[in-house]
Amino acid sequence: MCTEIHKLVYVIFDKIRESVLLRICVLAVGLAAVAAPDSFGQEEAAPLTLEDYKKFTSYKMEKPEEETYAKIEGTYILDREAKPYVFNYSDGIERKIYFYKMLKGAAREEVGTMAIYATPKSGKMIKVCIPGAKADKKVWDYYIDELKLNGEQEKGFLSTLAFVLSREYSREHANAGKGTSTVAKEDGDYDFCFPAGALVALADGSARPIEQVKAGDKVVAFDAASQSRRGTTVTAVQAHYKEAGIGITKLVLLPTEEVYASAGAWAPAAPIEIEATGNHPLYTKEGRKEMRQIAEGDILYHFDSSRHGFREYKVVAKIEQDGQLVKRVYNLETEAGSYLVNGTVVLDK
Template identity: 35%
Template sequence: MKKLLYVSLALLMHVTAWAQEEKRGITTAEFTAAKAATFKNIEKDSYFKSGGLVFDRNDEKPPYTFKFSDGLERKVYLYSLFGAEDMKSVGTLAVFTWSKSPKPLLVCIPNTLADKAIWGQYIDDLKDGAKQADGFAVCLAFALSREFSGGTKAEGEKAGEKDHNEFCFPADTYVSLANGLEKRMDAILPGDEIAGFGTQTVAKVTTHYGSFAISQVVIRPVESMLATAHTAHTLVTLEATANHPILTAAGRKAMGSLTKGDYVFVANGRSYQLAEVIATQANVRQTSRVYSIDTRNGMSVINGVVTLDKE
């Protein structure tokens, strides 16, 4: 519970850092009211007042839309929340919809000023949402990462002439394909269809030559996971250069910045689930070749772990 609380706090620090509005902690009544909001037409209801709150969404920006290999469409709408009387920012409301259910899932994400009791309620809601809808957690994390990254690099990424060589994988990592099989990284070609949020086609593969330090993380899925070539006693190992971005519960984060207790996402059948980082090691080995791939929607599944393209 404490680890999830720390992860959630890190997520909200990332999400709300951009905001210039004056903030305060959300009250229990407001937190409850946000989750009780109703929508006549989610596509058109971009600004309204309810339960002492103002809900505000950019109506010119489409929702984040995801299509997994199960063929179901998932969407995430994000509303900024303000107190109706003082217009102070109190958090974010995420509205998750998918074609399997006509009823949306509402999750109120408080800002960092909220009381611990409210954070406890938020964590319970997050768990419940993950149980009710496959893909809920990974869609929300991906949407928040894109929405509030501001086009910045992942934490720990460096600037410099070698940037293009520092977002890569060694040859013996495996890429998940759209057909459910896997293929070694050094065998991936432009035009290959790989797994992600729906089938996506590899646009470009780049091989880099030199001397590259490889970092390693060992990951344990929160729940049981389907067996793959890269699981041993439910543990998953991922290796990459330190700057490569990974999708975590706290948003976009560089491989070398992952620490024990962080939460990432792993593929499990046609969906994705949370997995805890239990060990990390920098410079686990050196290699003379690394590979990077460019995808259509900015993500891929490497050794079963959801990774992001460099920006």
């Protein structure tokens, strides 16, 4: 039975691979992402090599429910595209399938998609890399062998991925000619971060709008161990454009001592605001959280120049600004993995 499912999946995949549309992610017992031209002139996806495949699958994913973005050896990136598929069979075992874009190199070229099959209760996890269309035949052969082996060893693996394939294949045809991805994304693309005008703290004590920051600039980072500031270097700057516009979330922060103080006991400080897309990570008292995961009452860290140190700020309001779209957004990569936007600690994506 397992062999028959495997053959069926492979046949369906062959049909899909022959009809890849612009910016449509194809699934082979999961999601096979095929990169398409982007707004900066990239003409075609980079090929996935067998070495790349093994590097991606060697990454230890601790909590896929929380990990939407991961860097591997500074060269490879996993970027989760959508909510997981969830399956509840009559055997009582919950099964989930997560999909991650596989990006490679400084240009972050998309080379395929990683599918992670997980059974949360047992902690079991199976990772397969679905190559992009430009991958070498030996990579496809390796991938098919992985499907066969895992399908024989894990009940439910092939059937859940075959279901996903069927669903995404149907979506592909429903969207034919529309140029839209078949993936049901959570809140738009995962490449977006801060809008223009967000102020980045520089190491010399000044601040600069994020769109003016360049690789090599010295900026302020956060040392979580000592909760103090430190200098770091910007290693890369990404700018992303979307003609249809990008939704932004705003957080409004106040010092925790003011939130809890009695009336008349203090002179109120001006609230701090920070805006970003829902996927960008910030540093909270509980650790790393994406903007969309942060709730009222969460504690963030803001640098207070008058005190020459960081203060705890409480989120007093969270405002989804889907009606106020921006077309271009920016992200920094730093040696330290953090920097300050409007004085508040944020993390590299």
